Amino acid sequence: MGTDAMTTDTTAPTAPAGPAGIDLGALEAEAARIRAEAERQLAAVTDLSALDAVRNELLSKKGLVSGLVKMIGTLDAAARPHAGKVINTLRDGVEALYTARRDTLSAAALDASLKAAAVDISMPGRRTLPGRPHPIRQTQAELVSIFSRLGYTFREYRDVETEFHNFDSLQQPDWHPARDMHDTYYVSPAAGAAYPLDQGQYKFNLLRTHTTAFELQAMAARGGQGTNPLREVTTGRCYRRDAVDARHSAVFHQFEGLAITEDASFAELKWVLLQASKQLFGPRTQIRLRPSYFPFTTPSAEVDCTCPSCHGKGCRTCSQTGWLEILGCGMTRPEIVELGGYDSTKFRGFAFGMGVERIAMLVWDLDDIRMLYENDVAFLSQF
Numbered sequence: 125m126g127t128d129a130m131t132t133d134t135t136a137p138t139a140p141a142g143p144a145g146i147d148l149g150a151l152e153a154e155a156a157r158i159r160a161e162a163e164r165q166l167a168a169v170t171d172l173s174a175l176d177a178v179r180n181e182l183l184s185k186k187g188l189v190s191g192l193v194k195m196i197g198t199l200d201a202a203a204r205p206h207a208g209k210v211i212n213t214l215r216d217g218v219e220a221l222y223t224a225r226r227d228t229l230s231a232a233a234l235d236a237s238l239k240a241a242a243v244d245i246s247m248p249g250r251r252t253l254p255g256r257p258h259p260i261r262q263t264q265a266e267l268v269s270i271f272s273r274l275g276y277t278f279r280e281y282r283d284v285e286t287e288f289h290n291f292d293s294l295q296q297p298d299w300h301p302a303r304d305m306h307d308t309y310y311v312s313p314a315a316g317a318a319y320p321l322d323q324g325q326y327k328f329n330l331l332r333t334h335t336t337a338f339e340l341q342a343m344a345a346r347g348g349q350g351t352n353p354l355r356e357v358t359t360g361r362c363y364r365r366d367a368v369d370a371r372h373s374a375v376f377h378q379f380e381g382l383a384i385t386e387d388a389s390f391a392e393l394k395w396v397l398l399q400a401s402k403q404l405f406g407p408r409t410q411i412r413l414r415p416s417y418f419p420f421t422t423p424s425a426e427v428d429c430t431c432p433s434c435h436g437k438g439c440r441t442c443s444q445t446g447w448l449e450i451l452g453c454g455m456t457r458p459e460i461v462e463l464g465g466y467d468s469t470k471f472r473g474f475a476f477g478m479g480v481e482r483i484a485m486l487v488w489d490l491d492d493i494r495m496l497y498e499n500d501v502a503f504l505s506q507f
């Protein structure tokens with residue numbers, strides 16, 4: 125449209141100018157038309173980028189107003205000053221229209237972007253909760269730390285074990301009644317070639333039912349021909365097909381220790397466990413050992429410690445007995461010491477194991493094991 129107006133109006137008056145009044149009138153009419161056109165177009169624009177395009181069409185060197193300037197050359201010299209004024213007025217007017225429209229649209233755009241980025245200062249902020257180790261992790265770390273001060277190294281072992289490491293090497297062949305206590309998750313048939321056949325047919329991989337499964341591996345890793353003394357602890361998940369209740373879970377954690385030295389004795393075992401109990405439950409703690417049975421130790425004992433809540437007087441935590449059962453232990457059977465590559469006439473061993481959940485529940489006086497697994501942040505944030 126702009127181009128039409130420009131070409132007609134700049135090429136038509138090439139004929140000799142008529143009376144000045146007539147041409148001046150045509151120019152004024154054209155100026156008024158452009159002004160109206162500018163008003164219409166600017167009003168129709170709704171965003172800033174389109175506004176610039178319209179401005180170019182009106183005011184650039186090739187725009188409508190500049191087209192009008194070229195008409196001046198066709199006018200009488202006397203008419204030109206007036207024509208100049210008309211065009212200047214037009215240009216100033218269009219410029220002012222443009223500026224006003226630009227200000228309106230800018231304000232609207234600013235308004236919209238503020239609304240889009242609106243901040244509701246009444247909303248509660250987002251809090252970043254600091255992480256911390258789970259109480260079971262804390263208990264494991266505490267136990268590892270206590271036993272490292274007593275001279276024990278720490279290593280983790282795999283959750284999926286061979287039947288050999290979990291049972292057979294620990295003197296529980298598959299006819300052994302002690303296996304009944306471990307309701308086991310079997311995973312897959314084991315590759316029999318992994319172990320010498322004279323150590324039995326190791327038919328399955330399984331989820332370890334106790335961390336005691338580490339014993340033979342710890343001895344084997346201890347270098348060569350069984351001449352290096354060994355004091356090692358481990359901890360990790362164990363699995364049994366237990367129904368979940370306040371005291372049982374199908375997945376639980378054990379902490380386990382093994383010492384193989386030339387002078388390991390039941391007296392040393394008791395001393396180690398007493399020191400550990402004192403560090404865990406407080407310096408007034410005492411322990412007592414009761415005869416017990418485990419397939420992999422002889423003699424074997426259950427260990428009780430004085431109740432940390434009542435120091436032996438009797439309370440709800442200890443069912444009024446003053447004592448709490450905390451772990452099992454015993455002297456490692458010589459067959460296992462031999463299987464681990466040591467000469468059982470020179471080396472003796474002892475072992476001990478405990479439930480991490482049980483220790484955690486005693487340390488923090490919890491009465492339901494399930495609280496440790498429910499991931500209730502309100503509960504966990506207390507530790």
Ligand SMILES: [Zn+2]
Pocket residue numbers: 431432433434435436437438439440441442443444446447
């Ligand atoms: Zn008590």
